[in-house]
Amino acid sequence: MTDGMNARALQGVRIADFGHVLAGPYGTMLLGALGAEVIKIETRKRPDEQRVQHGGGASSDYESSSNFFEINLNKRSVTLDLSSVKGAEIARRIVAESDIVMENMRPGVMDKLGLGYKDLVKVKPDIIMLSLSGYGATGPYRGYTAYAPCFSCFGGQAELAGYEDAEPNTLTSSCDSRAGTAGTFAMLMALNLRDQTGQGQYIDLSSSEVLNAMVGDQMMDYAMNGRSPTRHGNHDAIMAPHNVYRCTGNDRWVSIAVASQAEWEALVAAIGAPEWARDPDFATPLSRWNNQNRLDVLIGEWTADKDAYDVMALLQAQGVAATPSAKAKDLFSDPHLVARGAIAEIEHPKLGTRKTIMPPWKMTQTPPGIFGAAPLLGEGNDYVLRDLLGIPDAELAQLMEDKVVY
């Protein structure tokens, strides 16, 4: 366990993962990247949406979804029909062997299945259970359903994203990932508290609240001054220039942000000290902020015939913050990310060898990693049901026959 580079931070920690779609599964995937054993409990009777939904409809192929792959790495899959008495009982036996239970079903569903916290503490008194939902497990909207765009809307983020003169923006599925990451933190906190107190924990996480807490500083304007903030495109409350500017190529842009007079002077020097930069309208931080729309046009004229990565190199050399608005294509072959080992290639029996993004931490003693691809449905049945729970072969055959293991 303390064996230098081979150690994993969460070695010996087991998660019973009742998650589906994105937020919950993302959260347990991070625990897997840190070395925990994650057992995904699912069934082909009602497959995880992420295995089958492809925008235009449902697929009958449960094993070729790259989206499922991306958020279920490092897991084992056991197939159980939880709506059967026997299936729920086996699930409780898995929980009895686990440290943490994660679920993101609609509040109340786990209780109905006999898998609520009060049922699970009976089989594992110090169990840690995380319930991750859109609006939380209490309050008048507790039964309401939500996908990521709902969290970002309800939590006040959508109002703060997008163009100043256009509608709010709901952001991408990253809001699911954010809720999941907050769940990961909460589970790790509970694990450390359990070490101190010997007690488990029931955690009720509201994804909307997670997103709201992550724009907490923006909320302070309402908290202190009664003003609800709104969206401003790329612009900032203080800094200018602070925008993206069009470059050569197809839909290529570079972001440039200037915080100080020194950075402004460095920017002016880097772009060849043009005549317009001596305009009194751009002489001070306040005047630049007040005249930023005109400033944006002028900087955009300078970037228009340049490559976004060339602009980054030129400006960064002078200490000016500039980065391209990177496309996925750029990132997967970016020299910096590749040099840092941020991109890995993973084998999957159906999807083949795929490039994917590594966990975002480097740890000198417990390097995180991708230790296994996303599981095929039931790929871990043998390990979980036979090895871990010791279910005899004949009984297992019967369970499969009865579609309890399904």
Add this chain to the structure above:
Amino acid sequence: MAQNGGLALKVVELCSFAAGPYCTRLLADFGAEVVKVERPGVGDESRTRGPFLNDDPHPDTSGMYLYLNTGKLGVTLDIETPDGREIFRKLIADADVLVEDRAPGEMERLALGYAALSAINPRLIMTSITPFGQDGPYSDFKAYHLNLYHASGAGYMLPMNSTSLTREPVRGPGFLGEYDGGMSAAVATMAAVYWRRHGGTGQHIDVSKQQSMMHLERSQLRRFIDSGTSPNRTGMGRLLESLVQCRDGNYVILILSSQKQWEGLFKAMGEPEWGAQPPFDTQAGRSAHYPELRDRLAAWAADYDAQDVFEMVQAYRSACAPAYTAEQFFQSPQTVAREYLTEYEHPVAGTLRHPGLPYKFSNMPEVERRPAPQLGEHNEDVLVERLDYTRQDLVRLKQAGVI
């Protein structure tokens, strides 16, 4: 340390602005003892950032500072001076975790790099949060939140559901990417604390904000691996969701990602005839006629207030939500019922009521809720009570500008 199982962890924070302070505040929420080290006379950059109480800039009334630094002890220390570094090393000798956000190489320049600090305290977990990580070709690059949002690939995909590429890609809300970096660091730090408790040692954790943000977008970015085409801000113009404006001018997001979601929405709309006929009667048909579908949904929603649409659609168990402003969120019956907002007194800013913890723990430790520290508020508590300096030493250190 809190009596009822508060997290027994001594943390030193050498951070500014949002990412690092958010990381340690997450720990302080559970009772970790966080000593925040700030530059004498200046302090955390967020103190100059606002929003300010009554629009009156004051280092102790910045909303960002107050929100991100509750529950911490504050000391001032100039680590550019030998005395300041000596005090810093004494703090580290007694700490479990150091969270720092200096540019790569800065801590080494001050002889406070991981090698030097782990020699003082081998069990130290040092978490370094930087824009691009400790090594690699961009490690010395400068990046503010805007730049990170775009460098991570997240900005290029916003605003999602754009109808064309005419307008520019934009950053996310507030300083979201900074919080992402802080949350990511908190996850790795707590995993390292767990490992250390279970037979492990101290270690150095290198957190890249760029990669933290990019990792959150993996479900989008993988589309390039699937198809060879990078997803852009129009790429989601498919059958997943639709934002509609309601009678009262407020917006609601409707979810359309599956047949099941559609069925609830269809019933909530009163089963309109068009919804039961081709092409709108199948997921594939709705997907192929998405713009027309959006128009029909907008026309329906325009007859109701946002809150009505929310409740009508949810009554049929389909997902949707209103796009709340801060005021609407603070006043939502859900927010009120869950007691999500936290309220307390701050000696300078007065009564504060702002976002609290987004998770409820059944065995939550009883943690003393202290307001964010004023600049150098706990110099005496920490230096005299904890590090055995005398009050006379404090006077001399203050005179020399060290604290």
